[in-house]
Amino acid sequence: MPYARVMQEKSSFERARSPQAKRMREQAILDAAVRLSTERGVRAVTLTDIAADVGLHKSAMLRYFETREEIFLRLAAAGWQAWSAAVRAELDDLGEDAPLPERAHRVAAILAGSLASRPLFCDLLAHTPLNLERNVSLATVRAFKVSALAEANAIATSLRRALPLDDAEARDVVATATGMAGALWQMAAPGTQLRNLYETDPQLSHAVVEVGPRLTAILARLLSGSLMS
Amino acid sequence: MPYARVMQEKSSFERARSPQAKRMREQAILDAAVRLSTERGVRAVTLTDIAADVGLHKSAMLRYFETREEIFLRLAAAGWQAWSAAVRAELDDLGEDAPLPERAHRVAAILAGSLASRPLFCDLLAHTPLNLERNVSLATVRAFKVSALAEANAIATSLRRALPLDDAEARDVVATATGMAGALWQMAAPGTQLRNLYETDPQLSHAVVEVGPRLTAILARLLSGSLMS
Numbered sequence: 524m525p526y527a528r529v530m531q532e533k534s535s536f537e538r539a540r541s542p543q544a545k546r547m548r549e550q551a552i553l554d555a556a557v558r559l560s561t562e563r564g565v566r567a568v569t570l571t572d573i574a575a576d577v578g579l580h581k582s583a584m585l586r587y588f589e590t591r592e593e594i595f596l597r598l599a600a601a602g603w604q605a606w607s608a609a610v611r612a613e614l615d616d617l618g619e620d621a622p623l624p625e626r627a628h629r630v631a632a633i634l635a636g637s638l639a640s641r642p643l644f645c646d647l648l649a650h651t652p653l654n655l656e657r658n659v660s661l662a663t664v665r666a667f668k669v670s671a672l673a674e675a676n677a678i679a680t681s682l683r684r685a686l687p688l689d690d691a692e693a694r695d696v697v698a699t700a701t702g703m704a705g706a707l708w709q710m711a712a713p714g715t716q717l718r719n720l721y722e723t724d725p726q727l728s729h730a731v732v733e734v735g736p737r738l739t740a741i742l743a744r745l746l747s748g749s750l751m752s
Numbered sequence: 753m754p755y756a757r758v759m760q761e762k763s764s765f766e767r768a769r770s771p772q773a774k775r776m777r778e779q780a781i782l783d784a785a786v787r788l789s790t791e792r793g794v795r796a797v798t799l800t801d802i803a804a805d806v807g808l809h810k811s812a813m814l815r816y817f818e819t820r821e822e823i824f825l826r827l828a829a830a831g832w833q834a835w836s837a838a839v840r841a842e843l844d845d846l847g848e849d850a851p852l853p854e855r856a857h858r859v860a861a862i863l864a865g866s867l868a869s870r871p872l873f874c875d876l877l878a879h880t881p882l883n884l885e886r887n888v889s890l891a892t893v894r895a896f897k898v899s900a901l902a903e904a905n906a907i908a909t910s911l912r913r914a915l916p917l918d919d920a921e922a923r924d925v926v927a928t929a930t931g932m933a934g935a936l937w938q939m940a941a942p943g944t945q946l947r948n949l950y951e952t953d954p955q956l957s958h959a960v961v962e963v964g965p966r967l968t969a970i971l972a973r974l975l976s977g978s979l980m981s
Contacts, residue, residue, distance in 0.1 A: 676958075
């Protein structure tokens with residue numbers, strides 16, 4: 524066995540003792556979860572798969588994360604922060620030059636485009652309330668919810684700077700953008716075999732969904748309707 | 753052991769031999785799945801739970817259904833048929849007397865109200881693409897998809913009789929109604945402990961969702977925006 528490989532295996536199995544070593548190990552676990560779930564989808568990735576990818580025994584993983592759900596909830600929280608920062612930067616750049624209907628369409632395209640370009644976040648959005656908020660402590664769910672709600676509210680505030688919406692309208696736009704991104708993504712990428720079935724079956728070709736354009740159209744109409752009220 | 757109880761146990765364990773007896777047994781399994789998942793939520797109900805409720809051994813269940821997913825996919829198909837029939841009857845009754853904005857609001861209330869009054873269907877809608885379309889044969893998924901798409905298209909046709917929408921707009925309204933019913937229901941009823949956390953925590957009280965009113969507001973704005981284009 525080459526020396527480098529021995530050292531690598533030794534360090535992977537060694538218990539992380541300093542706080543810094545522990546943080547690095549946690550980050551390696553999160554990176555492995557991102558890689559595996561981007562390839563196969565969140566649903567198909569188990570704690571054992573992640574452990575194998577980082578070179579840890581499953582029991583050793585429990586020092587860092589209680590369950591696979593806790594790992595994915597951390598990824599979902601990071602996903603909210605990254606999406607929120609990106610979408611708010613784009614919304615704040617929009618300016619007020621364009622007439623209202625055109626601005627509403629641009630806002631819809633910004634929301635939909637930034638979600639469609641983050642397939643793992645779309646996958647996580649669909650799984651969060653169904654599967655990921657369960658096998659974790661209430662304290663973990665609470666921390667996740669508080670952080671995700673803060674990002675959703677920050678996006679709603681940016682929306683209200685870009686367009687004359689009231690608070691409930693802006694929050695409903697964020698809820699619809701994230702809810703439908705999750706739902707449409709699940710229809711668009713339901714595993715290779717299913718996607719193939721949809722595409723090759725004339726009775727099912729309507730079931731094939733392109734997340735970006737479809738979500739842009741829905742959000743553009745929702746925003747126009749909100750501006751009328 | 754009383755005679756009736758003996759007979760009941762005998763008949764539950766007996767193999768259903770005639771096609772009619774087989775259909776009755778299938779229906780008993782589906783009824784048990786409805787009862788258990790209405791009580792606990794779809795996610796929490798296993799094949800073993802359903803088997804225990806009908807008084808069959810898990811291995812005997814496999815004569816009727818391959819997996820729990822196949823049972824719930826059958827319930828989802830039945831849910832689409834029942835919801836579609838109910839919502840189309842209400843839409844077809846609407847008439848054209850009311851002015852357009854008021855009619856759009858009534859259509860939104862019909863769609864949202866008929867979904868909110870079917871919590872098990874909302875639960876199934878969220879689970880279908882994520883969890884239920886997987887552990888079943890492609891033929892089963894195909895049959896489910898063809899049937900659900902036919903109902904969605906029939907509802908879109910009724911929508912276009914009630915309001916001047918084009919085909920894409922009408923289909924997007926159905927997709928948003930069902931997608932957001934699933935997403936909002938998951939937030940509204942995420943298990944007693946979580947719901948309790950949301951309600952008692954001032955930082956999380958925004959996370960509490962009432963499916964009916966929230967979905968009505970979103971669909972009313974989506975419909976108004978669709979009518980403008």
